[in-house]
Structures are given as C-alpha cells and as structure tokens.
Amino acid sequence: GAVVSQHPSWVICKSGTSVKIECRSLDFQATTMFWYRQFPKQSLMLMATSNEGSKATYEQGVEKDKFLINHASLTLSTLTVTSAHPEDSSFYICSARASGTNEKLFFGSGTQLSVL
Amino acid sequence: QKEVEQNSGPLSVPEGAIASLNCTYSDRGSQSFFWYRQYSGKSPELIMFIYSNGDKEDGRFTAQLNKASQYVSLLIRDSQPSDSATYLCAVNESPGNTPLVFGKGTRLSVIA
Secondary structure (H helix, E strand, O other), X not given: OOOEEEEXXXXXXXXXXXXXXXXXXXXXXXXXXXXXXXXXXXXXXXXXXXXXOOOOEEOOOOOOOOEEEEEEEOOEEEEEEOOOOHHHOEEEEEEEEOOOOOOOEEEOOOEEEXXX | OOOEEEOOOOEEEEOOOOEEEEEEEOOOOOOEEEEEEEOOOOOOEEEEEEOOOEEEEEOOEEEEEEOXXXXXXXXXXXXXXXXXXXXXXXXXXXXXXXXXXXXXOEEEEEEO
C-alpha cells in the first residue's frame, strides 16, 4: 500500500505555544489530504480536507484560525495548532488517497499532542 | 444525515473462533467500502476493501457486501489475540476526493 509519513509521533508543549505537524506522501502524489483528531476511546473526527494549492475545507466547529493547514505541494501537508491549550491535547492523524487506488485512504502514524 | 453505524462492542470471541463484525450505512448510492483495524494508540490500518456485492476473501479475512440491504460485514476466521483491536467501517459515498464516512468502530477482544 501507499505510504504516508507523519511527524512528529508525539509532542509535549506548553500552553500558548504553536505546534506544527507534517504529513508526507512518500511514494505517491496526493492532491487531497485529510486531517483527523481522535480523543481517547472515541471515534475519528474529520477536522479538514486539505487541497494542494488552495485553502483547506474545515468541518463545522473546527476553528480555521486555530488549526492552520498548508498544502503547498503534492506530497506535503502541514497542520499547525496555534496557541495550543490543554483541551487541544489529542491524537492527530493525517491521511491521503493515492490516485488509481480506487479511493483507498492511507493513514499516517499519527501525532500524540500533549499540551501542559 | 449520512451515517455509518457499527455496534461499539466489545465483541468477545475465544481464540480460534470466527469474529463477525457488522456495519450498516444510510446512503444507498455509496460506491466503495473499507475496513480498517486500529490498535490502541495507533492510527488506522486498511485491511479490506470491497466494491461489489458478494464476498471477498483475503487470508483469514472475508468482507461481505449487500447493497440492497445496505450492510457490509467483516469475518475474521481463526481469531487470534493479536486481532484484538477496534475495527472501523468506512464508506465512500461519492467518487472523487471526498472524505470517507467512518463508523465509530467495534472493539474486538479475542480471548486466549
């Protein structure tokens, strides 16, 4: 299957700081990537759809000014959590589709964010 | 509202038994169907996909799709303790780069 690389795997930061998470498609080009968040023992929640070269589409209730998404190339999308607070602590996962794979979605390994 | 429904479980089966996981979806026009496995603290991993009515087998896994009844299931034969995880059903409701719609997942526990 296609490989999606996500970094960092975990990050601990102080409240008020910003954290950037990178998502790369290693062996394919991804015009669209998706960002999810998952709280402990809860289901995946789609945050936004990231489109290469254009603005991301955010799901209802997700603050676009807090969760900045940049998809500057066909292989890289970044999610920046700005002015992080303890309630932003969560597992963030990116995913991407490889063209020609009949819409299969491949996930990165996820980033566990802990805000102190 | 388009939905994908799964029993949250936990579903407990003894080692060696068949685990049967079920999923229903609301959008009759849905095109493709996926099963992901997620271990605790890890990201989801694609294990099966199916597009046509009927059964699709891959090793110990069999996916079953019935579009008329709008359900998709996953059978795991000879269940192993390492199969203990949350299984997520996902549906692609329209072609193109639209997000998959995920169910909340069924937690499977295989008892040795």
